[in-house]
Amino acid sequence: MVNWSQMHDCYGDVDRVPVLLERVELEDDAEAWEELGYRLVLECDLVLPAGFAALPRLTRLASRSPAARGLAGTILRRAAGHHGCDDLLAQCTDAIAEFRESLDQYLRxxxxxxxxxxxxxLAAMGEYHWSAVLGDFADDFYDLACPGCDTEVTIAIGECGRYSAVRDWNLGDVHRRDLRPASFEELSGVGRWMYATAVRDGRKALADGITHLFGKAGCPCCGSVFGIADAYTSANRPVLR
Structure with a gap:
């Protein structure tokens, strides 16, 4: 049971959010949803305590309300930030698991x-770094340090090509090397889930991009070969406190 007297929103109020939640549970009230959005999540992407307290009720509505699904997703995508509400987030484990199932059904x-x-x-799986940066691979770029020599390497996956390079201010991407995409057998963990889900749902461009994102790249400087996703995850996975 939530003690709303301790769950302030962006205005410091402790009683407005539960009233709004009751309104949207009864009917799809656009004005109430809009007010909930700016009371629970600040423009700087900080989630307020009331946001995590509201998450279980939002996830229960997600299967029948696009607004609930969107707001719950927004809160989860920002859960890696320094919000100071890890105890509240931990209490949402079951709700988040149910939300994942609801999202999977919607993706189908x-x-x-x-x-x-x-x-x-991805955010519901705790893969916040991929949730934050994954694009449609029309024109995606990922910057990371080569594990071998620490050179900053640009990884391009899109219509411009699929390569590793050094980005030059005047010349653009130079010393390009083709990426080696991963086979399905080489994928594991979140990479396999991402690929299998995209294939299941007929997202060919997304699936192909994922095989390259979880494939291998050669450093244009030292020539060492490394796993792109491993290097990017190591540098960007948030440490939750």
């Missing part, structure tokens, strides 16, 4: 907002 319907929901599902 191949919605227009597929990529956003896909990223919400």
């Amino acid at each position: 319907s191949r919605p227009d907002d597929y990529l956003m929901v896909f990223r919400d599902a």
Whole structure:
């Protein structure tokens, strides 16, 4: 049972959010949803305590309310920030697991907002770094340090090509090397889930991009070969406190 007297929103109020939640549970009230959004999540992407307290109720509504699904996803995508509410987030474990199932069912319907929901599902899995940066691979770039020589390497995956390079201010991407995509057998963990889900839902470009993102790259400077996803995850996975 939530003690709302301790759950302030962005205005410091402790009683407005539960009233709004009751309104949206009764009917799909657009004004109430809009007010909930700015009371629970600040423009600087900080989630307030009331946001995590509201999460179980939002996830229960997610299967029938696009607004609930979107707001719950927004809260989860920002859960890696320094919000100071890890105890509240820990209490949402079951609700988040149910939300993941709801999102997976929605993805199967191949919605227009597929990529956003896909990223919400990654956040629900705790894969915040992929949730934050994953694109549609039309023109995606990932910057990381070569594990061998620490050179800053640009990884390009998109219509511009699929390569590793050194980015020069005047010349663009130089010393390009083709990426080696991973086979399905080489994928594991979140990479396998991402690929299998994209294939299941007919997202060929997304699936192909994922094989390259979880494949191998050669450093243009020292020539060492490394796993792109491993290097990016090591540098960008948030440490939750």
